[in-house]
Amino acid sequence: xxxxxxxxxxxxxxxxxxNLSSGSKIGVCYGRNGDxxxxxxxxxxxxxxxxxKYIRIYDSNIQVLKAFAKSGVELMIGVPNxxxxxFSQFQSNVDTWLNNSVLPYYPSTKIxxxxxxAELTEAPKNTSSLVVKAMKNVLTALKKAGLHKKxxxxxxxxxxxxxxxxPPSAGAFSSHYAYFLKxxxxxxxxxxxxFMVDIYPYYAYQDSPTNVSLDYALFQSSSExxxxxxxxxxxxxxxxxxxALYFALMALNFRTIKVMVTETGWPSKGSPKEKAATPDNAxxxxxxxxxxxxxxxxxxxxPREELDVYIFSLFNENRKPGLESERNWGxxxxxxxxxxxxxxxxxxxxxxxxxxxxxxxxxxxxxxxxSNATEADLKNALNWACGPGNVDxxxxxxxxxxxxxxxxxxxxxxxxxxxxxxxxxTDVACDFGGAGLKxxxxxSYDKCIYMTAGGKKTSAAGNMxxxxxxxxxxxxxxxxxxxxxxxxxxSLLL
Ligand SMILES: *[C@@H]1O[C@H](CO)[C@@H](O)[C@H](O)[C@H]1NC(C)=O
Ligand SMILES: *[C@@H]1O[C@H](CO)[C@@H](O)[C@H](O)[C@H]1NC(C)=O
Ligand SMILES: *[C@@H]1O[C@H](CO)[C@@H](O)[C@H](O)[C@H]1NC(C)=O
Ligand SMILES: *[C@@H]1O[C@H](CO)[C@@H](O)[C@H](O)[C@H]1NC(C)=O
Ligand SMILES: *[C@@H]1O[C@H](CO)[C@@H](O)[C@H](O)[C@H]1NC(C)=O
Ligand SMILES: *[C@@H]1O[C@H](CO)[C@@H](O)[C@H](O)[C@H]1NC(C)=O
Ligand SMILES: *[C@@H]1O[C@H](CO)[C@@H](O)[C@H](O)[C@H]1NC(C)=O
Ligand SMILES: *[C@@H]1O[C@H](CO)[C@@H](O)[C@H](O)[C@H]1NC(C)=O
Numbered sequence: 001x002x003x004x005x006x007x008x009x010x011x012x013x014x015x016x017x018x019n020l021s022s023g024s025k026i027g028v029c030y031g032r033n034g035d036x037x038x039x040x041x042x043x044x045x046x047x048x049x050x051x052x053k054y055i056r057i058y059d060s061n062i063q064v065l066k067a068f069a070k071s072g073v074e075l076m077i078g079v080p081n082x083x084x085x086x087f088s089q090f091q092s093n094v095d096t097w098l099n100n101s102v103l104p105y106y107p108s109t110k111i112x113x114x115x116x117x118a119e120l121t122e123a124p125k126n127t128s129s130l131v132v133k134a135m136k137n138v139l140t141a142l143k144k145a146g147l148h149k150k151x152x153x154x155x156x157x158x159x160x161x162x163x164x165x166x167p168p169s170a171g172a173f174s175s176h177y178a179y180f181l182k183x184x185x186x187x188x189x190x191x192x193x194x195f196m197v198d199i200y201p202y203y204a205y206q207d208s209p210t211n212v213s214l215d216y217a218l219f220q221s222s223s224e225x226x227x228x229x230x231x232x233x234x235x236x237x238x239x240x241x242x243x244a245l246y247f248a249l250m251a252l253n254f255r256t257i258k259v260m261v262t263e264t265g266w267p268s269k270g271s272p273k274e275k276a277a278t279p280d281n282a283x284x285x286x287x288x289x290x291x292x293x294x295x296x297x298x299x300x301x302x303p304r305e306e307l308d309v310y311i312f313s314l315f316n317e318n319r320k321p322g323l324e325s326e327r328n329w330g331x332x333x334x335x336x337x338x339x340x341x342x343x344x345x346x347x348x349x350x351x352x353x354x355x356x357x358x359x360x361x362x363x364x365x366x367x368x369x370x371s372n373a374t375e376a377d378l379k380n381a382l383n384w385a386c387g388p389g390n391v392d393x394x395x396x397x398x399x400x401x402x403x404x405x406x407x408x409x410x411x412x413x414x415x416x417x418x419x420x421x422x423x424x425x426t427d428v429a430c431d432f433g434g435a436g437l438k439x440x441x442x443x444s445y446d447k448c449i450y451m452t453a454g455g456k457k458t459s460a461a462g463n464m465x466x467x468x469x470x471x472x473x474x475x476x477x478x479x480x481x482x483x484x485x486x487x488x489x490x491s492l493l494l
Contacts, residue, residue, distance in 0.1 A: 023294075023296040023306050024293045024294065024296050024306045024307050024308055024309070025053070025054050025293075025308045025309070026052075026053075026054065026289075026290050026293055026294065026308075026309055026310075026311065026344055026346070027052070027053070027054025027055060027056055027074075027076070027308065027309070027310040027311070028047070028052050028054070028055060028056070028310060028311050028312075028313070028314050028331065028344075029055075029056045029057075029058075029262075029263055029310050029311065029312040029313045029314065030043060030047075030055050030056065030057050030064070030313070030314045030315075031058060031312070031313045031314070031315070031317050031320075032057075032058075032061075032064075032315075032317070033317040033319045033320050034315060034316070034317040034318045034319050034320075034334060035318060035319055036318060036334040037315055037317070037334050038315075038334060038335075038336060039063075039067075040061070040063045040064045040066070040067035040068075041067045042336065043064075043067065043314065043315075044067040044068050044071055044073070046314075046332065046336050047068075047071070047073055047314070048071055048072075048073065050344060051344050051345055052073065052344050053072070053073055053074065053344075054073065054074050054075075054076070054308070054310065055068065055073050055074070055075050055076070055314075056075075056076040056078075056113075056115075056262060056263075056310045057075065057076070057077055057078060058078045058080065058118065059077070059078055059079075059080055060077045060078070060079075060097070060101045060102060062101065062105070065077070065101075065102075065105040065109045065111075066105060066109070068109050068110075069105060069108040069109045070108055070109075071109075072110070073110070074110045074111075074112045075109060075110060075111045075112065075113075076111075076112065076113035076114075076115060076262070076310070077102070077111055077113070077114055077115070078114070078115040078116075078118065079097075079114065079115065079116045079117065079134065079138065080117075080118070081117050081118060081120065081123055081127055083134075084116070084117050084127055084130040084131055084134045085127075085130060087116065087130075087134035087137055087138065088130040088131075088133035088134040088137065090137075091137050091140060091141070093137075094134075094137040094138055094140070094141045095141050095144065097141075098138075098141040098142070098145060103145060106147070107150075111151055112150070112151060112152065113151065113152050113153075113154065114138055114142075114151055114152070114153050114154075115154060115155055115156050115196060115262065116131060116134050116135045116138055116153060116154070116155050117130075117131040117134065117135075117155045117156075118155070118156045119156055119157060119158045119160075119198060120155065120157070120180065121157060121158055121160045121161050121174075121176075121177055122158060122160065125179075128177070128179075128180050129179060129180055131155055131180055131184065132180055132183045132184050132187060135153050135154075135155060135184070135187055136187065138153050139153050139187075139191065148191075152191070152192075152193045152194070153187075153191065153193055154188060154193045154194055154195070154196045154260075155184065155196065156196040156197065156198055156262045156263070157195070157196065157197050157198065158197070158198050159197065159198070159199060159200075159241060159244075160174070161173055161174060161177055161181065161197075161248075162174060162244055162245070162248055163175070163176075164244075165240075165241060165244035166240070166244070167227040167228060167229060167230075167240075168227050168230075168232070168234070168240050168241075168243035168244040168246075168247055168300075168301065169227050169229040169230045169232070169243075169247050169301075170229065170244075170247070171243065171244030171245060171246070171247035171248040171251070172247075172248050172251060173248045173251075173252065182252075185249070185252065185254050185257065188254075188257050189254050189256055189257055192256070193257075194257065194258045194259065194260035194308075195245065195249065195257050195258070195259050195260065196260050196261075196262040197242075197245060197259060197260070197261060197262065198261070198262055198263035198264070198312075199238060199241050199242070199261050199263070199264045200263075200264060200265075201216075201217040201218075201236070201237040201238055201241070201264075201266075201285070202217065202265070202266050202267065202276065202277075202285070204217060204237055204241075205217040205237075205276055206274060206276060209276075209427070210427075210428065212237060213424060213425075213426030213427060213428065214276055214281070214426075214427065215424065215425055215426060215453075216235075216236060216237050216424070216426070217236070217237045217276075217285070218236075218266075218281060218284050218285050218288065219235070219236040219238065219284075219285065219288035219289065219292060220284065220288060220453075221235050221236065221424050221425075221426070222421070222424055222425060222453045223235075223423060223424030223425075223426070225240065227243075227300075230301070232300035232301060233300060234300060236288075236292075238264070238289065238292070239299040239300060242259055242261070242299050242302075242307065243299045243300060243301040243302070245259050246259060246299070246301050246302055247301065258305075258306075259307065260307070260308045260309075261307065261308070261309040261310060262310050263310055263311075263312040263313075264289065264309060264310070264311060264312060265282070265285070265286060265311045265312040265313065265329050266281055266282040266284075266285035266286060266329075267282060267325035267326075267328045267329045268281075268282040268328050268329075268330075268339045268340060269324065269325065269328035270323060270324045270325035270328065271323055271324040271325070274323065274324065274325045277324075277325045277328065279339060279340045280340075282339070282340060283340040283341065283342065286311055286331070286342050287342060287343075289309065289311070290311075290342070290343070290344065290346045291346055293307060293308075293309050293346075294345070294346035295346070311331065312329050313329045313330055313331070314330060314331060314332060315330040315331075315332050315333070315334055316328050316329070316330035316332075316333060316334065316339070317329075317330065318334075364440065364442075364452060364453065365425060365438050365439065365440050365453075366417050366420070366421075366438070366439050366440075366441075366442060366443050366450055366452070367416045367417045367419075367420035367421075367425075367429070367430035367436050367437065367438055367439070368412075368413035368416060368417060368436070368437050368439055368443050369381075369382075369408075369409045369410075369412035369413045369416055369432075369435055369436065369437065370434070370435055370436065370437040371409055373432075373434065373435035375408060377432075377433055377434070377435045378408050378409065378412045378435055379408065380433075381412060381416065381432040381433060381435045381436070382408070382411060382412040382415050382416075384432075385412075385415040385416060385418070385419045385432075386415055389415075389419045390419075390422070391415050391418040391419045391422070392418065393414075393415055393418075395414060395448065396410075396411045396414050396415065401446070401447040401448045401449070402414045402448035412435070413443060414448070414450065416430065416432055416435075416436050417443065417450045417451060418450075418451050420436070421451040421452060421453055422451075425453045
């Protein structure tokens with residue numbers, strides 16, 4: 001008996017240690033705003049089948065809690081905004097809720113977080129002013145049940161809590177929300193609870209596709225955005241947004257509070273205007289996200305810091321109002337089939353995202369000269385690329401591999417592509433006043449090899465690392481009016 005007990009004890013201690021050292025976690029949000037969704041039991045089976053270990057729900061629905069009993073899945077449950085009034089008014093309301101809705105299913109259903117209210121910066125002031133009192137009452141109820149060490153209390157936010165997020169080092173909370181944020185941050189620090197935030201690079205891109213490159217939003221930019229105050233280099237929007245929060249917290253001297261991402265993701269479908277909402281982009285974003293998180297990469301300001309992230313969302317939810325994309329954030333169709341493949345363990349991710357063989361991949365693109373562009377535009381743009389654009393135009397000179405065919409479109413294509421690849425392969429780097437055209441087929445031929453992303457990074461836009469903070473946010477390398485005729489290299493052409 002004693003021996004086997006010790007064995008079991010040792011084994012479980014080992015497991016606990018493994019668990020502790022396993023670092024950052026990936027979870028999935030299980031929203032239920034659809035009329036065609038599977039039962040909670042079926043959903044729980046799907047979750048287990050796909051090796052998902054962490055689930056966030058938005059309420060404390062009893063069917064859902066029961067469905068995850070003994071599943072090994074850890075649950076984050078929620079108190080909806082509509083309950084904040086009752087939860088803030090009387091402690092007994094919260095005690096009753098805990099007694100009736102949580103304790104009967106605990107610990108068989110492993111609950112580890114309670115979110116009290118969600119994205120309150122988007123709610124009326126009379127609701128947000130209730131949140132801290134409600135959080136305190138939930139903590140008090142947990143203390144009475146002896147669970148305050150096992151279940152953490154927090155509240156989620158949109159990035160709207162910040163009045164500034166760029167550059168990340170200038171991240172600052174909006175003073176509009178000080179009335180509830182300040183006491184909330186004190187509560188979080190005191191109870192070692194995380195600051196929870198919903199982060200959507202998709203919307204940052206969608207709202208400003210000219211300023212934010214798709215590659216930067218999808219974790220696959222080959223160029224960096226520099227924070228002029230800290231010198232930190234950002235290769236993706238996600239990290240920049242997280243660090244903006246860390247800097248905002250540090251500015252208020254809350255140095256111990258950790259950030260947790262309670263929602264992020266990418267829609268697989270949208271209205272015709274939402275061009276970036278595709279299954280490919282959703283797969284790329286989430287795959288790269290998982291890779292980034294599982295590897296404990298951390299962020300530039302907090303390297304190797306653990307960061308738990310929940311992907312939104314488990315299912316496409318057909319009753320969500322708003323744009324077409326709103327109903328298409330799911331990883332699964334209601335029937336349980338995958339919208340696209342995703343490995344939640346991050347194990348097979350390496351091959352997918354390193355993709356040296358990007359023959360058929362959306363992540364490899366080239367920039368060539370449009371056959372529609374006028375000769376004058378092409379000449380100007382070519383001169384610019386080979387001159388101030390810093391492109392090495394040797395290969396298009398006589399007797400070099402890309403000289404033939406000796407015409408303007410071919411020479412411009414080579415130069416445009418080199419400029420594009422050297423400058424982060426962003427849409428704006430293939431603009432050339434409309435003379436550039438992005439293609440997904442490798443234009444290389446014979447011995448004329450077109451550069452691909454990650455090619456050598458000469459900073460065409462000059463030395464932006466020394467530039468003042470007036471630099472356009474998001475892209476470090478920006479296209480400076482490329483169609484200014486320089487004429488320096490005209491002699492090369494003909
Ligand atoms: C909650 O349960 C505890 C323990 O069973 C009990 O002492 C307490 O009165 C209950 N509270 C309410 C409000 O039901
Ligand atoms: C907030 O104010 C609005 C309008 O004055 C009211 O309808 C609502 O019930 C109030 N909510 C709370 C939680 O007090
Ligand atoms: C892009 O950035 C510029 C300069 O910061 C800003 O003036 C402009 O409003 C931004 N455009 C969009 C669509 O956000
Ligand atoms: C994980 O991170 C380490 C160091 O941060 C890096 O060297 C390694 O390549 C990463 N692993 C993968 C699979 O990207
Ligand atoms: C790319 O993949 C194709 C098909 O899987 C294979 O035939 C080809 O050799 C690969 N090329 C490289 C450079 O790995
Ligand atoms: C390339 O992608 C297309 C469209 O996504 C697909 O139909 C085709 O089978 C893919 N080809 C390879 C070799 O993977
Ligand atoms: C050229 O212009 C035509 C008509 O405006 C357009 O349909 C076509 O896509 C353009 N081709 C390129 C390569 O830009
Ligand atoms: C860029 O600036 C850094 C530091 O100011 C300097 O060391 C470097 O030589 C500069 N590079 C170029 C290409 O001007």
